[in-house]
Amino acid sequence: MSRFVQQERFGGPEQLEVVERDEPHPGPGQVRVRVAAAGLNPVDWKVGQHEQVAQAFGVTLPAGFGHDLAGTIDELGEGVLDWSVGDRVFGGRRGAAVADHVVVEASALTRTPDGLDDEVAAALPIAARTADAAVGAVAPRPGETVLIGGAAGGVGVLATQLAVASGARVVATASASNHEFLRELGAEPVAYGDGLVERLRAIAPEGVDAAIDLHGTSTIDAALELGVDPGRISAIAAGPDVPAGVISTGGGGASEGALGRIAAALADGSMVLPIERSFPIERVREAVELQRGGHVRGKLVISMR
Template identity: 40%
Template sequence: MPKAYVHTRDGGPETEALTDLDRPRPGPGQILIAVRAAGVNPVDWKLREGFRRPGDPERVFPAVLGSEAAGVVAELGAGVTGFAVGDEVFGSTVGGAYAEYALLTAGVAAHKPAALSFPDAATLPVAAATAYDGVRQLALPRGATLLVTGAGGGVGSATVQIARAVGLRVVGVASEGKKDVVQALGAVHVSSGPGLAERVRAAAPDGIDAVYDLVGGQALAEAAELLKDRSRLVSAAAPLDAVTALGGARIERARTAAVLDAVAGLVVRGDLEPHVTRVLPLEEAGAALRAVEEGHALGKIVIEVAA
């Protein structure tokens, strides 16, 4: 039976296990892929702890962890067009990604360009697409200055690069341990922690035009102080009520194949480096998730599944 890394109930790491599960069957409009790589994201451990998005179905256990994957089409569900068995694809998963087989919704999956590796493709549906959606939502003119909190993580590093690719100046907030990474991406680094607003003012004396928040909490509150126009604040981390109380908005996710094609094109053209810093096998999925959950990961961590 195919292997999958699951959690058996809501809770902490003690609920996780590598187990055997029946091979999924694609329903109408779905494609089954043999997974080659799965991206690891903070939302993965949050869902394990019990977080649910509005509209999420009731969770059935054991539940496979993970939200994004790249692989090879193994089976097509009824009504699927535009894909064939053997195609290399990537997208957000239906029912988990840390597994030998996973389901994608065909309408929001994309073909993987030959020049894009499976590990790199697996970082795009959640992290890079979230970054792309937020930068597009802000719609800043070339030359504007964007402040990115959490700039050293998976979404943050993609945001910095996409913003730079469209002509923005970027100030990236991250820990001192991630300073070199943030600077290498083309951003001005500012250390995270209390007193953030003053450090940003010193680094960007001409001011900040917009904030892309990936941290929430005090960092978001201090970043908001820097804006004259609070409508130029978007967050992928803070709850809706916390963002709107500051005059900002949550990031509006497009979740389309067109966005996946766009971010893949950025990678192929060299404008976006997925910055995969660690690749672990499915058997070490727990270690991969711990690195992200504990906040020590630089860039993106990917789980690779043997062919």
């Protein structure tokens, strides 16, 4: 038997149930992954809570939960030639990741580099691609000043490091408890909330060249008030409220090979991605409740070990 987090009705974490099922087996072109860890993303609980969001991602209930996962291939489907049993991999499958065993299309996996822990690998698929797309959309250049809103979350931590690596000066919004951490990443932290524009004018009197909003629209609004060209503002969660000209991005806009490059950088220590907490599968509801609170530094994961 295999443990599996299932959701039969739309709603909050109280709808998540850990059940046991027969072990799944891969079909042609698929592999089975023995999951070591599953990473949580805000989109996971939004899919489980809102039917319209679920429909947009092709999920119908009853379904499993989560997308990102990492582990070891333990079974191959017919015709799979590029993978072997025992290979460490990470990737995703929408509405299925939080489980002992997940059947995945072989093409949806990336090899986990030596030196990269499974929990960090499990936190990568959505966050890494989204961060790469958000930064790439505004194309920061050396000497420019880039504003990143929501910089301490999973996407934000990676986006901040990618922007710093471009040679740009990075001004990053976060709560005060995350300011020292952002300084360690090479960014200049500033508090979000009321008075943001005035604080930005004080810290960057020469102006801001580009902006990346990773949470709502407050950073977009501040950037526009500071005179940033909308074509150099990207957003990942502005929804229908995104102003004209601002670039809406998501993981689908990542550059080729971005996931592998970021994984390699994490493996060699040139980038970091903190895992704030790891929960056993039996405490998945608690983990999702914490994720919904929106104040996680880095990522949350579910450990299947």
